[in-house]
Amino acid sequence: QVRLVQSGAEVKKPGASVKVSCKASGYPFATNYIHWVRQAPGQGLEWLGSINPSGGATFYAQRLQGRVTMTRETPTTTVYMELSSLRSDDTAIYYCAKDLGVGVNVGYDYWGQGTLVTVSP
Amino acid sequence: DFQLTQSPSFLSASVGDRVTITCRASQGIGNYLAWYQQKPGKAPNLLIYTASTLQSGVPSRFSGSRSGTEFTLTISSLQPEDFATYFCQQLNTYPPTTFGQGTRLEIK
Numbered sequence: 001q002v003r004l005v006q007s008g009a010e011v012k013k014p015g016a017s018v019k020v021s022c023k024a025s026g027y028p029f030a031t032n033y034i035h036w037v038r039q040a041p042g043q044g045l046e047w048l049g050s051i052n053p054s055g056g057a058t059f060y061a062q063r064l065q066g067r068v069t070m071t072r073e074t075p076t077t078t079v080y081m082e083l084s085s086l087r088s089d090d091t092a093i094y095y096c097a098k099d100l101g102v103g104v105n106v107g108y109d110y111w112g113q114g115t116l117v118t119v120s121p
Numbered sequence: 122d123f124q125l126t127q128s129p130s131f132l133s134a135s136v137g138d139r140v141t142i143t144c145r146a147s148q149g150i151g152n153y154l155a156w157y158q159q160k161p162g163k164a165p166n167l168l169i170y171t172a173s174t175l176q177s178g179v180p181s182r183f184s185g186s187r188s189g190t191e192f193t194l195t196i197s198s199l200q201p202e203d204f205a206t207y208f209c210q211q212l213n214t215y216p217p218t219t220f221g222q223g224t225r226l227e228i229k
Binding site: 060105111 | 153155157169170176208215216217219220221222
């Protein structure tokens with residue numbers, strides 16, 4: 001069965017970086033985009049960016065340009081999201097999600113369990 | 122700037138009721154709209170994609186429709202497990218993609 005398993009919770013100080021992993025299994029890794037979405041406490045969903053596991057092309061939210069980097073490791077079918085220069089308003093649950101579409105983005109059919117990133121002095 | 126406006130933000134209803142949630146796009150997005158359900162402490166769950174296609178495993182009481190730039194999620198007869206928060210997402214202008222602000226559906 002399809003699974004996305006994320007790394008555990010992180011506590012970071014302002015200005016630090018965090019790297020969250022997302023291991024995919026149960027489907028052909030290169031076929032579907034992986035997206036990253038975050039949700040601040042009690043808030044809505046914010047798209048952070050996407051990576052095409054086939055080739056590694058990335059697309060980032062404009063407001064995070066320069067602070068976010070997404071990479072993939074094909075042999076281990078793992079995708080990473082690194083966010084630098086952390087601020088208190090980066091405190092959120094970070095999700096990875098697989099796109100249902102092949103070659104087109106139509107919606108996210110499988111999600112990781114979420115990783116809580118807390119930014120605190 | 123592109124806007125995706127979801128309404129209402131909060132909805133109170135009873136088991137058995139028919140409810141509708143709307144997302145309005147500020148410009149044409151074709152059928153590139155998805156709907157999600159999210160329960161507390163859980164990741165979102167895809168209900169509908171391409172405006173009206175029911176995701177595998179989702180009960181048939183959920184349906185989606187489109188009229189121009191207005192999209193509607195309908196739950197035909199609310200069940201206790203349907204009380205949750207619902208989000209729409211547009212994927213036409215990807216990147217970026219945009220989520221609606223969410224509709225919290227509570228038991229009356």
